[in-house]
Amino acid sequence: MKVSEISELMEVAGLHSLKIEECDALEFIPEEVMxxxxxxxxxxxxxxxxxxSFPQGHSLxxxxxxxxQNCKKLEFLTPAKREHQFALEHLCIGSSCDSMIVLPLHLFRNLISLSIWNCxxxxxxxxxxxxxxxxTFLEAxxxxDCPKLVSFPKGGFPTPNLSSIWISNCKILVKLPDQLHTLGSLRSMFINNCPELVSLPEGGLPFMLSLLCVTSCEKLNLGSEWGLHKLKYLRQLEIEGGCKNVKSFTEDNILLPCNLSSLRISGLSNLRDLNGLQHLTALKTLEISCCNKLQSLPEEDLPSSLSSLCIKDCSLLIPKHPNKRKRLV
Known part of the structure; x- marks a missing residue:
C-alpha cells in the first residue's frame, strides 16, 4: 500500500508491504502504525x-x-537501536540519513544485499x-557517491558468499577493503571514479573473479599486486584511465590472464603497443580507445579467436595491414 498523507498512514493495518512517499509533514512514524x-x-x-525518526520500539x-530515499533528516540508527539485531535481508539507503557517520554491519547479519548511495x-x-x-548471507x-567515505571494516569483510562489489565516486577513498583475495565467492568487481585510490590491498584480487572493471582511478597503477595472470576464471576486463605505468602488456608484472574473452582498454596515456596479447587464445572482443601514444598493433597476428575489434581515438595509430583490419571489423 502507498500512502502520502499522515491521515492515510494512521488507517493502515495488517499490511505486508508499505510505501510512504512524499509525505512532507511526517516527522516520525507513529508507534501505532508499526x-x-x-x-x-x-x-x-x-x-x-x-x-x-523511526518508532523507538523494536518493531523494525x-x-x-x-x-x-531522499530523507536527509532521518536518523537511521539511534543509540538505542545500536543494541538490537535486525532481520533485514535487503537494505538500501540513498540521499538520506545525513547524521549517519558510521554503519555498523554486525547489526545486520542476515543481509543479502546492501546498497548505499549519496550519503x-x-x-x-x-x-x-x-x-x-x-x-554469511551477504551477496551484493x-x-x-559517498564523498567522505574513508574506511571499511578492519581486517576486511567477513562475507564468504559475497559475489559482487560496486564502489563508485568515493572521492577521498585511498584503500579498498582488506583481504580481498580471501573472498572466494567474489565474481564481479566494479571500481569507478575513486581518484585517491593508490593501490590494491596486499594479497591482490580474488581467485574466482570473472569480471573486473576499474575506471577513472587516476592514481592507481597496474602492477604485480593485481596478480592478473593468476585469475584463470577472469573473462571480462575493463581498464579506463590511470595505470600510467603501462606501456605494454609484455612485462611480467602486468601479464593478462589467458582465458579473457573480452578486453576493453581506454585512456591509458602511456600505452605504446599491444604486444603481449597473442596468448589470449579465448579473446573474442577487443576495444581500445583514447590511447594517444599507441603506435602499433602486435608485430605478430592478433589472437585468431578475435571476432570483434574496435580501435578509436588513438591518434598515432596507422593501420599497416588493411586486409587483416578488414577481416576483423
Missing amino acids: DGNPSLQHLYIINCCSLK TALKILYI ANLESLTITEGIQEKL LEIR
Missing part, C-alpha cells in the same frame, strides 16, 4: 523531507526489506572488534 502491522516485512520511505527488527557524511563501515559471526555490496 504495532498495527505486525506482519510488515517491506518498508519503502521515499521523499519524506521532514522525517526524523522484523523487517526484511528497508528502502530509504553525505558516511565515513566508514565497521564491525565491532571481537564479533565472531560472519555476514554497492557503495557510491
